[in-house]
Amino acid sequence: MGAIRTGHTPLWGARRGKGGSWLWRLLASPLILWEYLFYQRPNVTTEKTRPADWARLQSEWRFWDALVCYVGPPSHFLWNIKCPLLGTMVVSCVVVLYEYGRTQLGWNVPDLDKSNVMNDAYRLSSFAMSLLLSLRLGRAYERWWSARCTFAGVGSAASTLVGQAVAWIDSPQLRNDIRRWAVVWHYSILHICTAAEDLHPKGAALLGEEELALYRASRKPRQLAYQQLRLLVVQGKRHGLSEDAALAMDATIVKGVSDAGTCVRIKFQALPQTLTLVSTGFLQIWLLLVPLGLQGEWLELVAVFFTALLLLSVDEAATQLENPFPMLPLEEILDSTVRDTARTLEEAEALRALQHSCSKRLSADSNVVVGVGAH
Secondary structure (H helix, E strand, O other): OOOOOOOOOOOOOOOOOOOOOHHHHHHOHHHHHHHHHHOOOOOOOOOOOOHHHHHHHOOOHHHHHHHOOOOOOOOOHHHHOHHHHHHHHHHHHHHHHHHHHHHOOOOOOOOOOOOOHHHHHHHHHHHHHHHHHHHHHHHHHHHHHHHHHHHHHHHHHHHHHHHHHHHHOOOHHHHHHHHHHHHHHHHHHHHHHOOOOOOOHHHHOOOOHHHHHHHHHOOOHHHHHHHHHHHHHHHHHHHOOOHHHHHHHHHHHHHHHHHHHHHHHHHHOOOOHHHHHHHHHHHHHHHHHHHHHOOOOOOHHHHHHHHHHHHHHHHHHHHHHHOOHHHOOHHHHHHHHHHHHHHHHHHHHHHHHHHHHHHHHHHHHHHHHHHHHHO
16 A cells, blocks of 8 residues: 555666666566557656647557556556455456356355346446546546646746836846745745755755745745745835836735645645545445456456456546646746746846947937037
């Protein structure tokens, strides 16, 4: 009973560094074949979807990937459901052996389902089970999508805030400070969502020693970050920031705080346990009772295996999406925030230099025109 396995790391770990001799390649050939068949899917879970990924996702490869999606990344369904699947198959094998002995070998044992009660019960309960699974999967997907939008929303607020600062604040130092703390703010949300022990090194590099010490000492670093941003906005009033512009910047911070709050709520509040336990328990009991309706045909084991595999995989998908952050490209989203805010500062300085150059040229042209008029 270990932790859920997700991601694109092979079950046997990285093969790099183990040598490239012909003997190693021969011994590792089954693993290499396994990797080729099941680990060539594009990583659109923890990375953004690129054009090459879309080409694969919309090619005929998608039929193969869908057929064998239960093995390998990103969700490793077969590995994660191995225990309940094994339990279902053990019960099925025992029941099939029992029925085979009763019907074929003449064992003097009672019929487990003489009146076909189990078959009727399965038909009547299948709809309720499907309803529970679809309800849970739908709610889990909503959490995933909300986490995706709100985490990116914090980055959007940070980028917008930097854009407002470079347009309305005269002090280059203050603009740079707002940019630093806006990015640190986004890193503080990553800190929470990934349950990391410390601030990401890239975020820590943006802070001075005293600032970093204050961040680490804070009980809620994300609040420290946006409070610092508000203080910097107040300072901006001494550097050309009007009251209306300050209110607009504060509104941007409020929007980011709202998105950050949603991320935190998703991280620290699971779906109602009543729903998850009833859904998973209903499915587990249903699968353990399915074998009681078997007639002693060994081929029935194949049907039970795939039925259990499919249904347990749906339940596993809902479980993984319930905690959505390991299934999102968080670091790539944050890298976009870092790049966008840095580019905003650079482009603003370039535009200011261009305006200054144009002003000087227009001033020089005006002097020439005035001089010509004087003659």
